[in-house]
Amino acid sequence: MKQVEDEEILAMFSVENTRNEAFNLLIKKYQEKIYWHVRRLVIDHDDADDLVQEVFIKVWKNLSKFRSDSKLYTWIYRIATNESITFLNKKKQQNNTPLEEVSEELSESLIASSYFNGDKIQMKLQQALLTLPEKQRLIFNMKYYDDLKYEEISSILGTSVGALKASFHIAVKKIEVFMLNDDITF
Amino acid sequence: MKTDVENNEWKAEAPYLASLQKENPFNVPEQYFNLLPDSINNSIYYEQLKEAIPMPGFSVPDQYFSSLEQRIAAGIKNADDDEGAEDENLIYSLPKSDGYTTPDLYFDRLHAKILEKTVAQDAPAAKQSSKIIRLWHSGLLKYASAACFVLVSTFGLYINYSHQEATRADIASEQLLYDIDEQDIIDNIQGNNTDVQQNDITKTDLETYILNNYSQSDLSSEQ
Numbered sequence: 001m002k003q004v005e006d007e008e009i010l011a012m013f014s015v016e017n018t019r020n021e022a023f024n025l026l027i028k029k030y031q032e033k034i035y036w037h038v039r040r041l042v043i044d045h046d047d048a049d050d051l052v053q054e055v056f057i058k059v060w061k062n063l064s065k066f067r068s069d070s071k072l073y074t075w076i077y078r079i080a081t082n083e084s085i086t087f088l089n090k091k092k093q094q095n096n097t098p099l100e101e102v103s104e105e106l107s108e109s110l111i112a113s114s115y116f117n118g119d120k121i122q123m124k125l126q127q128a129l130l131t132l133p134e135k136q137r138l139i140f141n142m143k144y145y146d147d148l149k150y151e152e153i154s155s156i157l158g159t160s161v162g163a164l165k166a167s168f169h170i171a172v173k174k175i176e177v178f179m180l181n182d183d184i185t186f
Numbered sequence: 187m188k189t190d191v192e193n194n195e196w197k198a199e200a201p202y203l204a205s206l207q208k209e210n211p212f213n214v215p216e217q218y219f220n221l222l223p224d225s226i227n228n229s230i231y232y233e234q235l236k237e238a239i240p241m242p243g244f245s246v247p248d249q250y251f252s253s254l255e256q257r258i259a260a261g262i263k264n265a266d267d268d269e270g271a272e273d274e275n276l277i278y279s280l281p282k283s284d285g286y287t288t289p290d291l292y293f294d295r296l297h298a299k300i301l302e303k304t305v306a307q308d309a310p311a312a313k314q315s316s317k318i319i320r321l322w323h324s325g326l327l328k329y330a331s332a333a334c335f336v337l338v339s340t341f342g343l344y345i346n347y348s349h350q351e352a353t354r355a356d357i358a359s360e361q362l363l364y365d366i367d368e369q370d371i372i373d374n375i376q377g378n379n380t381d382v383q384q385n386d387i388t389k390t391d392l393e394t395y396i397l398n399n400y401s402q403s404d405l406s407s408e409q
Contacts, residue, residue, distance in 0.1 A: 020227075023227075024223055024227070027222070027223045027226055028223060031219060031222050031223065031226075032219055035214075035219075035222075036210065036212075039212055040212070045212075045214060045215070049218075049222075049225075052222070052226075053225060053226050053229045056226045056229075056230070057226070057229055057230055057233055060230050061233075113212075115212060115213050115214060115215070116211055116212055116213070117211060117212075117213050118209070118211025118212075119211075121206065122209065122211040123211070125203075125206065125211075126211060144208070145208070145210075168196065169196060169199065172196045172199055172200045172203060173199060173200065175200065175203055176199070176200035176201075176202055176203050179202050179203060180202055
């Protein structure tokens with residue numbers, strides 16, 4: 001199926017008769033990308049499912065106000081990132097849990113998850129990512145898994161390209177040390 | 187080209203990570219992405235419903251709660267003023283009876299039934315238990331008895347102490363007598379006696395005493 005262009009979706013959405021159709025096209029085009037972006041941050045499938053629905057509800061409510069000063073995908077990506085970070089912060093506040101313990105919870109969730117089919121090396125890599133600070137993990141995911149350009153990541157996160165490069169390189173080094181540490185096994 | 191450089195420059199710093207195959211270790215339930223659009227649309231629909239209907243569905247007339255208290259008070263007043271009068275508030279015109287009845291003599295028998303199930307059942311257990319007789323029926327009696335005991339004890343101790351003191355005094359006096367020289371005692375006695383006799387005894391009395399107490403032989407032997 002040929003993907004519909006963003007401009008066409010926006011044009012259809014602006015017309016009341018075709019609004020629902022446009023929105024369905026938008027969901028089908030971006031749902032998987034948005035889902036995996038969220039899932040890699042929150043680990044648990046059910047949490048990711050709830051957040052993805054929240055993201056698209058916000059897209060529905062605000063799409064008519066969207067100005068084309070950024071790409072549609074970048075805009076949706078930014079909503080998804082903010083929703084995920086808000087979710088993780090709420091998790092900390094609800095249980096009065098420090099950040100390190102939230103990472104531990106996510107790590108345990110990963111080990112116990114029935115929706116993880118990676119081998120030991122993949123498990124170790126995911127555990128290595130969970131040792132990173134939240135924003136560093138976010139940057140690594142978008143660069144390593146989503147292959148986004150630094151400019152696109154800068155547009156999404158509002159961080160300079162230089163800071164992003166530095167953050168990504170630090171993350172890569174930490175992960176390399178973790179992966180080469182034979183004392184850590186899963 | 188630039189993207190390739192950008193995406194590969196980190197590989198030199200992390201060769202092991204670069205050697206790993208980039209794969210997604212997570213999975214999702216079957217048909218998840220096929221069903222996700224419908225799920226999202228349903229969520230949007232519910233959100234729209236919530237925005238359209240802020241209240242839970244029920245409504246009341248304007249100023250209902252602010253005037254409720256006054257209407258209740260007026261209704262009560264009308265019920266008191268008009269005996270059996272027609273009242274637009276039906277509840278106050280009804281007779282004050284809950285409509286329930288009980289069997290004949292129910293409350294008379296109720297008391298006995300309750301006692302039967304409570305006190306009577308506990309009675310055998312009460313008989314088996316030993317009777318406790320209180321020694322002190324009154325706290326006043328208890329304290330009075332204690333006070334008497336204290337007084338008697340004190341008096342006894344005092345008597346005993348006094349007797350012991352007298353005994354000690356006698357012993358002390360005897361000890362003193364043992365310590366004094368015998369001649370001093372005799373002199374003292376004679377001195378005292380001479381004074382009394384010189385003052386009180388006449389020649390006649392002396393002759394009478396000697397004749398009564400001494401025999402001829404005694405008198406002749408002393409000479």
